[in-house]
Amino acid sequence: MIKQNIHKGALIIENQYFPCVNYINTLFQFSNVKIEQYETYQKMSFRNRSVVAGSNGVVDLSVPLENGRNQRLLMKEVRISYLSNWQVQHFRTIESCYSRSPYFEFYRDGVWDLLRKKQSFLLDMNLEILNWLKKVLKIPAGISLTEGYEKNYPEDVKDLRNHFLPKNRLVQDAGFRYTQVFEDRIGFQSNLSILDLLFCSGPESIHLLIDNKLTI
Numbered sequence: 001m002i003k004q005n006i007h008k009g010a011l012i013i014e015n016q017y018f019p020c021v022n023y024i025n026t027l028f029q030f031s032n033v034k035i036e037q038y039e040t041y042q043k044m045s046f047r048n049r050s051v052v053a054g055s056n057g058v059v060d061l062s063v064p065l066e067n068g069r070n071q072r073l074l075m076k077e078v079r080i081s082y083l084s085n086w087q088v089q090h091f092r093t094i095e096s097c098y099s100r101s102p103y104f105e106f107y108r109d110g111v112w113d114l115l116r117k118k119q120s121f122l123l124d125m126n127l128e129i130l131n132w133l134k135k136v137l138k139i140p141a142g143i144s145l146t147e148g149y150e151k152n153y154p155e156d157v158k159d160l161r162n163h164f165l166p167k168n169r170l171v172q173d174a175g176f177r178y179t180q181v182f183e184d185r186i187g188f189q190s191n192l193s194i195l196d197l198l199f200c201s202g203p204e205s206i207h208l209l210i211d212n213k214l215t216i
Contacts, residue, residue, distance in 0.1 A: 009156040010034055012146065014075070015126040016046040016164070017063055018193045023164045024133065025174050025214040033141040035130070036161055037076040037123055038149035045165055047075070048122055050193040054097045055182050058189055060166075061090050063122065078122045087115040094195065101181050103202035110136070111195065133194060137206055160216065176212040178204075 011030040016023055023046070027033055041047070048063040064086055065071070066079040091112055098104045114132060119125035127145075134143060153159050169191050177188055178201045189196075197205045 009158060011141075011158045011160060012036060012153055013160045014039065014042070014045070014047060014162065015123060015130060016050070017048050017061070017122075017126055018050040018129055018195050019133070020046060020051070020164055020169065020191050021194055021197050021209075022172055022174055022191050022214050024137065024139070024194045025209050025212070026160065026164075026216055027139050027141050028209055029213060029216070030141050030158070033143045034146050035123075035127065035143065036149075037074070037145045039075050039161065041071055041073055041075050041078050042162060044167065045162065047126070049166060050195070051166070051169065052094060052097045052193050053180060053182055053186065053189045053196055054093070055185055057186050058192070059093060059097065061093060061193075063090075063125075065122065076121065076123045079120055080118075080122055080125065082118060087118070091115055098181060098195070098199040101199040104199050106202060107136070107195075107198050136198070137194075137209070158216065163216075172214060174209075174212050174214045176208050178208060 009030065010032040011026065012034045013023070013026070013036065015035045048065060050061045052059050052061060064081040064084060066081045071078065094111065095108070110132060114125075114129055117125075117128070119128065130143065133139065134141075173190055178197065180188060180196065180200055197208070201208060
């Protein structure tokens, strides 16, 4: 059994599209995680974006939304656009980036199953992704949704909404390294999508996340 120290307090955080490594690292530190669903949708975030590493550098995967990214709907009301075949494009990009990784074949079908379902709402798709990751990575936290919007939370609740953003992706370093597919070409890329860690490290990802707790 893997030993880990877990805070008794709750964590409040947004949901992300194939979340960044630091986001997942943080989930291991709490027993109770609440996903914000009543916030106004925030653009320029990981809510509909994920970052992977290709042979020429990092690549953004962006989920297209109905009404564009400037909408002012609640997160739970934001709909995914399927005017383009973006799921196939995303999977082809992921395959191009990670087909040579040690564990791509192990997780590829699970990723494709998540992409091809055509969820109507961004929140629902991201939650399904998170629940898949919870199972694969054995994340111990109980995960639920907020029941209303609160601007401020009491001290026993850690509020990390909008803490992990694309603009500050490289600010916080979890402090561990693993062998990446194109590291010899582009150097080690920190805090990519959790897919990068999974495809490259497989089951060892769990130990890397638990043994290298991110300071938050």
